Amino acid sequence: MSSSWTDYQNKLFEDALAIYDKDTPDRWQNIARAVGCGKSAEDVKRHYDEMEKDLHHIESTGRRQGASCSSSAGSSNGNSRGKTRDDQRMRYQLQ
DSSP states (O other), X not given: OOOOOOHHHXXXXXXXXXXXXXXXXXXXXXXXXXXXXXXXXXHHHHHHHHXXXXXXXXXXXXXXXXXXXXXXXXXXXXXXXXXHHHHHHHHHTTO
């Protein structure tokens, strides 16, 4: 089992979620194959569940878990990665 995810693996994961929606047979196996790097179907399903849990937290509180008031993610300093990641999570929530 591989638990850490690189930015590249997350990108592959997000792309695969767009291709293999919730009605795709063997969805998690297909996504694991697309991500590669030793990720199993269980790894990608767990990653999705964690992402979905984080999304629900964002929707209920308006903030990401672990985010503090001093966080610069999504601020006007040019670092919009946090907002982008949140937008991606929302986009894939119902797939």
